[in-house]
Amino acid sequence: MNKNQLNYKLFFDLSPDLLCIAGFDGYFKKVNAAVSAELQYTPEELYAQPINDFVHSADKEITKKVRADLTQSKALFHFENRYVKKNGEIIWLSWTAYPVAKDQLVFAIAKNITHKKRLEEDRNSMLANFTNMNRDLKQLNYTTSHDLRAPVNSLLSLFELIEVSKITDSETLELIDYIKIAGNQLKGTLDKYVDSLNEKHRDCAVLEAVSFDDSLQNVKQSINPLLQQTGVHWKIDFSKAAVVQFNKTYMESVFLNLITNSIKYSKNNEVPEIHIHSKKLNGIIQLIYKDNGIGFDMEMVKNRIFKLNQKFHNYPDSKGIGLFLVHNHITSLGGQIEVESKVGDGAKFTISILDN
Secondary structure: OOHHHHHHHHHHHHOOOEEEEEEOOOEEEEEOHHHHHHHOOOHHHHHHOEHHHHEOHHHHHHHHHHHHHHHOOOOEEEEEEEEEOOOOOEEEEEEEEEEEHHHOEEEEEEEEOHHHHHHHHHHHHHHHHHHHHHHHHHHHHHHHHHHHHHHHHHHHHHHHHOOHHHOOOHHHHHHHHHHHHHHHHHHHHHHHHHHHHHHHHHHHOOOEEEEHHHHHHHHHHHOHHHHHHHOOEEEEEOOOOOEEEEOHHHHHHHHHHHHHHHHHOOOOOOOOEEEEEEEEEOOEEEEEEEEOOOOOOHHHHHHHOOOOOOOOOOOOOOOOOHHHHHHHHHHHOOOEEEEEEOOOOOEEEEEEEEOO
16 A cells, blocks of 8 residues: 555544445445444444445435435535434434545545534524514513504593583582593504514614615525525516515525425425415515425314424424424514415415505
């Protein structure tokens, strides 16, 4: 073994990253010590079984598809999937791989991103909880204001029914005037309080001219590796309404959650198709989003579709957060969202926003 070969061997054996050589037949041909240490299998155990046997059951199909792409000389970048260690623990790995067709081999490197995934999960959970708490507090303020205004309005209405011309006692008339003035002041204070709540909410979520296409392109760029892996087919048409008064961050979050859901819940062995178009209707701008995924039973999910922590499929990485955030972003700025779906026939979301 010459010096260069020795250096390459040392690099392979001592690298803290997971390095491996796999065959087009789906078996490991060579793994470094980091792979064995991470998965807790000996090299011999790893060589003896198909690679997919070590992959988490929920990720087997997408991993199989990605491996098929590699055999067609398509390089792989930042593909994330889960592996099951020998002790049953689940870890997330991020893969970059290059195929060499003439040798029927794939050279791959992976990093353990389990910690990052857990941080993302914690962040999403905290975001959902904060959003939920903020919504509940806002609703409590509105409800309290409404409940207080109702009896005040009733009291003021009663004064309108009093025929003060028939009251001769000056002290009684003066007392009625004082009560009417106090009632009107209380009503004015409550009205200002509600207006202040609305104003503070608008300040927190700044409205601006938001381009549907720009928002979509930003999201597609941020998840480009995922889109490349799944080969999503797009049909986009924003010609009828290109811009809407909304919040840019909210709009990108809406696209992000709808698209990732479409990919997550796509049909096995079928390329995800996503159709998005906009239109104007009676002073309303509508964004219509449709996919060809597995869909869900609307009768079964009923009013739970946009609730926090609601899951409608047995996917281990489902968190029940995405649609909750989509609904909250839309409705918090005065919009509406409706959903249509059938099992096996995808889902259609219609988002309506006032055309200011």
